[in-house]
Amino acid sequence: TDITSFVAEVANKLDLKRDVQTTEADESNLGFKVGFKSLIGIGVDDKSSNQRVTERYTGTDDFSILEEVLFKTNTVLIVDDMENLSEKALPLRTRLAEIAKNMSDDAINYPNSYAKIVFVGIAATAEQLWEDVQSLKSRLATIKVPYLNNEESHEILANGWKHASLSSTPKQIEHATYISSGIGKVVHDIGQKTGYAAIDEKTLNIEDRHINQAIGDILDVNELDFESIFEKAKNRRKTKTRVRNYVLYVVANSDETGMTSQKILQTINKLRKNAEDLKLNSISPALSALKEMDVLTKDSRNKWSCVDPMFKAYVREHNSELVDPAEL
Template identity: 70%
Template sequence: MPWSEKKGMQSEKSLGEWFTPSLPAVDNYVDRGILDKKIFREFAQKGRQVLVYGPTGAGKTSMVLDNLGRLQEQYQTKYVRVTMTNETTTESFIADVANQLNLERDVQVIKTDENGQSIKGGLKILKWFDISAGVQDKVSKQTITEHYTGTDDFSVLENVLFTTNTVLIVDDMENLTDAARPLRIRLAEIAKNMSDDAINYPNSYAKIIFVGIAETAEQLWHDVQSLKSRLATIKVPYLNHDESNAILENGWRKSSLSSSEEQVKRATYISSGIGKVVHEIGQKTGHAAIDDETLQIKDEHIDTAIHDILDVNELDYEEILESAKIGKC
């Protein structure tokens, strides 16, 4: 195919759409066969809570999002995703979830006795408001409709998830520190409660999906032992050769780039089955070809991609590539 600057610009734009090393793969997601079927069946089971775990770079979040898309098509579910960090606390978690649900949280403390007399302390009332409607303009007063009330944030959250048919994804559980153990316990408790209470919401597929590493399951079971029988634990391994090949072939084809079978196999071998690396090599190999003013991938373009990746991510990639080689989770 003759080179033109316009074709090069279109190809580069497509590379950014089909190869997403910094984001979960959605458009260029490859079906993972039996594993996808297993995950979807657990997602579609009412009252079933799920832990998806595996090594960093195995594509866990991509699998979750792809199968939740299918769940939405069949059962009209919604989902919100909250990513854990080493600074996440119970309060910041609740604030993040409420914000993603487009709800505003208000806390009131009732300090009157049965005779209406003021007393010390009192009962904390939590009100979660729907703030999606009622705003007319920047200077008008917002109309707020109360939807959910309770005395415990996690009980209110459970009610919200069930009544709105919403799945809560708690991603990167391994990032929670020892200081966040109270949050991890509350998450295990709400997951257990949602399994028990699902019978009261026969039309809802709401659930909690935890995404983490192998130790995540042990921590959740340790915190709330009765959760073990209610939690499906699904391990996601690194991509196999066929899956990696499919991602590269599809991404390059969608970007109007031509490649040989051997070039695809070489890029796959280098990636060691790590989804992030597959997408990075695919994208940067394409960039090298475009910089060379050609839409035909050459071996030297893969070499350039490898050098570019190591220059930018040397420490990060050295660790995850080594983990992939020894099969570490």
């Protein structure tokens, strides 16, 4: 996604059409363009006359026009998957941060204005936007969305497929619930994409391959990045780095939003069964290493969690590469 494709997609969603006008200078400056003005029209329904009318919005560029459209219409712009923007899309992220800041400043000119832009992403998304436009931090309200518990995820998937007349087994629902890692968006996407995969094959019976295809589609966006991070994080050949495998395995497979170092240690010792119990100082280097790799993060309550929730889902798909199932 870049600025051009983003503007085109938004214009399409809002039924906007572009009309660009240019103004030429007089004869003394023959051929020199002194300015331009972009005009965008949007069709709206006039309830009083039951007619289709056209509103026109002007501005110096597409984003200033978009700002006016958002303020003057009952529209909220939701920008999802912010965490998946590529390096090529950094100029777009900067422009989005700028329009958010500008709209906060300009809101005073519009009575009864309310939030018009919602950015959806991971915790790092807000920090990235703040870096792009530092003054945005005081203007951006961050809302932390809690993880779903297993029961909630299970119910969403089971009911969704049932209402779509799709049949599934308890084991399939459990697997989809497990991979979703309590991330609401992933629960929704797995349910939806699995259904599409089944319907594409003209069947109402969900097969394991339909779920696997859905999971693959969801993780495909970050597959190469996650694979690279995962390969660096895991190691089977050295004792110390095998401890790191256990640490990553435990954090990724926990249904809690965060785990203390002591809780991680206790869980590892339970997994290792007959092996000698590890001490806290045995896992501290592994935790520090995973933090330096930006794999894990520690919050103010001293609880550890995956930096990217989607990476947690990826790890769950590759558990056997961290810990041999025979050892568990």
